[in-house]
Amino acid sequence: MADTPMQMNAETQVTQSAKPTPIVPPSNIAGQALSLVIAIMSFLACLTVGAVLMIDRSASAWQSQISREATIQIRPARDFDIETALMEAQAIAAGFEGVVNARIIDLPQTANLLEPWLGTGIDLAELPVPRLVVIRIDERNPPDFKAIGAAISEAIPNATMDDHRAWVDRLVSMARTTTFVGVAILALVLTALVLTVVFATRGALASNHVIIEVLHFVGARANFIAGQFQRRFFWIGLRGAVIGGGGAILLFLIFQFWAQRNLTTAQGEQVAVLFGDFSIGMGTFIGALLVIALVATLTTLTARLTVIRTIYEIDEQRADPSRQFY
Template sequence: MTEIAERATALPARAAARRAPTPIVPAQNVAGTALIVVIAIMTFLSCLTLGAVTLVRDSSSAWQTEISREATIQIKPGDDLDMDASLVAAQGLAAGFAGVRSASIVDEDATARLLEPWLGTGLDLDELPVPRLVIVTIDPNSPPDFATMRTLLAEQVPGAALDDHRTWADRLVAMARTTVAIGLAILGLMLAATVLTVVFATRGAMDGNGHIIEVLHFVGAEARFIAREFRRHFLLTGLKGATIGGVAAIIVFVGFSIWSSANLATPEGDQAAALFGNFAIGFTGYAGVALVAATVTILTGATTHVTVAAYLSELDGRQHD
């Protein structure tokens, strides 16, 4: 009786197992795993590219803001030139212009510190023909008349020259825009490569299960059903790969940020911070990483749907022929 009861209990389970639908696309195989890895790599590289573009854009904006807030008056030493008097005269002339917030003389100690990386310590500026500087802090919203200031300096202060950093700012903006354009182009190429990879993978999966698809299609299975099965499979595949790549990119960005914060006191850290801040891409950068991962996932599903629809159209064409 016990054996009969066990068999009776096992029969519904076996019947349910027989009734369980078999997916058109295998749940997982070597090709599917390879596709996840490829999508993860492409997503990772795309996120790194977007992060680099974000860093360049933010750093360029910060540099431009800093440059637009200051101008420099340089006074070159010459024969019979009273450097101290010239510095005071240049400072007073610049401070009298509307739009100038302050004008300060860079003293000898500060000048020597600026030259230390190239000339070493213990400099005697009186023995070297070193230009002296006056830093002019300006109002970026209402800058002074630089042309008039430059003319008056040339007339009243011998050896004085005004640098409003406009040339550097223009070059910086051009360089940043070029870098951003190149980065976005690379990002577009990576997304295009991802789409092509999904197309080939979908075609491979359909060719491997072509006989099943043809039978289902010819016995009346709707194209929407077949396309939905493939789209769901590859959408999950794209989601897995994009998530792995996006998380890996976030780990890299967080690691660089921690490294730069821990090495701020070193020369390497100071140079890196001067160029890229503390390697923090901010909320916008992390939102961009999430957007790239979502875009890759959506492109994977949409590409699969279009590819399957085209394949079924070819079947219909062969059937009519």
């Protein structure tokens, strides 16, 4: 539908005036407070995305490492030659199709594995410590684990085989749960952001209610008035998102620098063995940038829709004087 002369006159006076008075003040306490709130929520959203991606990356690495290996555990017993049993178990496992190799974990390697819990200088000959045979498997053509386990149990009564399936199932379940919790937290943060912008927009509309109603009365369209708020809230949202997202990215960089320095120590190597290296990939930084863009977009769209909805309420109030704007 073509614009009426009154609509064109009202919008032209606002947009082409030498020194136009903006509907939303360019700088006020409310805008600064809103930017701070958006910055905090953007920071939390970026941390959530980064934590979910980091844990998912570590869980995938754990799963890949576990699925590539299986172990045969041989328990010591009285009058039992454990060294001979280890070599026999190694030979049995290596004879199955799908097994790349089988290697015996000797006493020094076993001592290194137990060092985080038992300390150094332990004489394993005096302790009934189980011995291990590590089987490296072909991921594309895995062997028949049941057949290997049955053959080893029949030949060596004190031996048991663990293909780590229970650990893999737990890791998959943990990764899915973590992802669900992270998405739920992100949804709650973004919902709080939308509600905050709605209240802030309502407050700006209430403080300029008379001006907006007069502009709309003389012919200014709802889209034009919404555009004035949209531009203002876009810059508020973008500024807050950049501050919060930039802070999260800086924290990621600091954590990555700290991790790289500390993983080279003995304590860091032990933590990496137990929990992975928790490396921060490029996807984490890309996710933070996407959160910044999403927050700025949500802020803009929320402000626009809130203004249009409010002007619709003004029209309803004009049609029905008994209705109140507030």
